[in-house]
Amino acid sequence: MSSTSKIIPDDKLFSLAVTAIRRLQSAGFTAYLAGGCVRDILLKTKPKDYDIATSASPSEVEHLFPDSITSGKSFAVTRSPVEGVFFEIATFRMDHAYNDGRRPEKVSFTDPETDATRRDFTINAIFMDPVKNEFHDFAGGIDDLKAGIVRCVGDPEKRFAEDHLRMMRAVRFAGVLDFSLHPITADAIRNNSRMLARISPERIHDELTRILMESKKSGDSIILMDKLGLLEVILPEIATMKGQNQPPEFHPEGDVFTHTTAMLNIMEQRSPHLAYAILFHDIGKPATAKIDSGRVRFNGHASEGAHLAEEIMRRLRFSSEEMETIIYCVKNHMRFMDVQKMKRSTLRRLVGAPTFQIEIELHRLDCIASHGDLSNWLFLKDFRKQLAEEPILPKPLITGNDIIAMGIPESPRIGTLRTLAYNAQLEGKFKERKELLEWLKSQISKNR
Numbered sequence: 001m002s003s004t005s006k007i008i009p010d011d012k013l014f015s016l017a018v019t020a021i022r023r024l025q026s027a028g029f030t031a032y033l034a035g036g037c038v039r040d041i042l043l044k045t046k047p048k049d050y051d052i053a054t055s056a057s058p059s060e061v062e063h064l065f066p067d068s069i070t071s072g073k074s075f076a077v078t079r080s081p082v083e084g085v086f087f088e089i090a091t092f093r094m095d096h097a098y099n100d101g102r103r104p105e106k107v108s109f110t111d112p113e114t115d116a117t118r119r120d121f122t123i124n125a126i127f128m129d130p131v132k133n134e135f136h137d138f139a140g141g142i143d144d145l146k147a148g149i150v151r152c153v154g155d156p157e158k159r160f161a162e163d164h165l166r167m168m169r170a171v172r173f174a175g176v177l178d179f180s181l182h183p184i185t186a187d188a189i190r191n192n193s194r195m196l197a198r199i200s201p202e203r204i205h206d207e208l209t210r211i212l213m214e215s216k217k218s219g220d221s222i223i224l225m226d227k228l229g230l231l232e233v234i235l236p237e238i239a240t241m242k243g244q245n246q247p248p249e250f251h252p253e254g255d256v257f258t259h260t261t262a263m264l265n266i267m268e269q270r271s272p273h274l275a276y277a278i279l280f281h282d283i284g285k286p287a288t289a290k291i292d293s294g295r296v297r298f299n300g301h302a303s304e305g306a307h308l309a310e311e312i313m314r315r316l317r318f319s320s321e322e323m324e325t326i327i328y329c330v331k332n333h334m335r336f337m338d339v340q341k342m343k344r345s346t347l348r349r350l351v352g353a354p355t356f357q358i359e360i361e362l363h364r365l366d367c368i369a370s371h372g373d374l375s376n377w378l379f380l381k382d383f384r385k386q387l388a389e390e391p392i393l394p395k396p397l398i399t400g401n402d403i404i405a406m407g408i409p410e411s412p413r414i415g416t417l418r419t420l421a422y423n424a425q426l427e428g429k430f431k432e433r434k435e436l437l438e439w440l441k442s443q444i445s446k447n448r
Contacts, residue, residue: 017050073398156188175215193229219261306331345426352392
């Protein structure tokens, strides 16, 4: 047991959590803050939420907090309102046999010390009594926080057998906190990495996204997953990028895997779309690598990468919207090499695409993590500024009906002529509808 007077949070949510704990304690029950919020308080980081652990049973919690919702009394977790804000209040418990690699078949109520032994990592097994300003640390979590270590509570082999996803969670906590894994915990992950294949794709997807979004350097987290044997289980296509050499004049940083993780490490404007576009953008290189004129080339790697990315995302149950956006970015990322040679109409379509902000950031990071030449990125930024006072993709001056009125029968040719007219408009050749109509008529007459 220890106490401190320096790190008590000062926010409304914390005050409401203390109100809930006071109510439980006044009724004669033990009640503490538990889990990640205590870890964050000790690290002087503002918690996102506050969970409460208590000796009160779910029924007793429901009695003290009207309008509570117990998701399953067998797991002893109740969502209880305090001034309209819901807190998860869990009864101290002991888990029994796990048979599905995710959750225990049953639980029994117990005391705080026994409850601590069922938790995943020592840094998440600390309790805090905010009323007395005391910490209860039965697993050595405070020392591990000071040392910057992620360590399983008790036997790591048992912890990972109980819930296989804890192996990825260990990577996430190490990445988020910039901690290292305890050697015994790391060895247990290597020994059990294959069990991750038993986890549902949805849970893998969610945890992987959190790793990419929350790690201080998500590229380093991907490297750690590789060292622990997790990457080849859930993303073997990414693992194959290791050792795939690239032309040193364009990629002095090293192989495809090194390049990709370097991009992830410098990612600032984080979004799942961008993170996965980075992760997948060069995934097609190993399959397309060929030696030509004394150097390795990757002809068609963007299209191959889009194909592999789609396979991975279907396997991990990405949404249709995620897949469409990420596949588009992967498939088209090489076109940025030619932007200074593009017609104005092509550039406007590129800049006006709904994916442009993701694409241009992907290109910027691609350059920084390799040759460092940002001339195409600067060109596009300047072009975008030139269009600041007008719509990038204005409403077409000429429609398909206008072309039909010229005597062209309904056919695919209508679409071709409409595109021809719109390209001329985007090039800035015509500002008025009448002029564009006359020009299009002349083009039609020339090609009859």
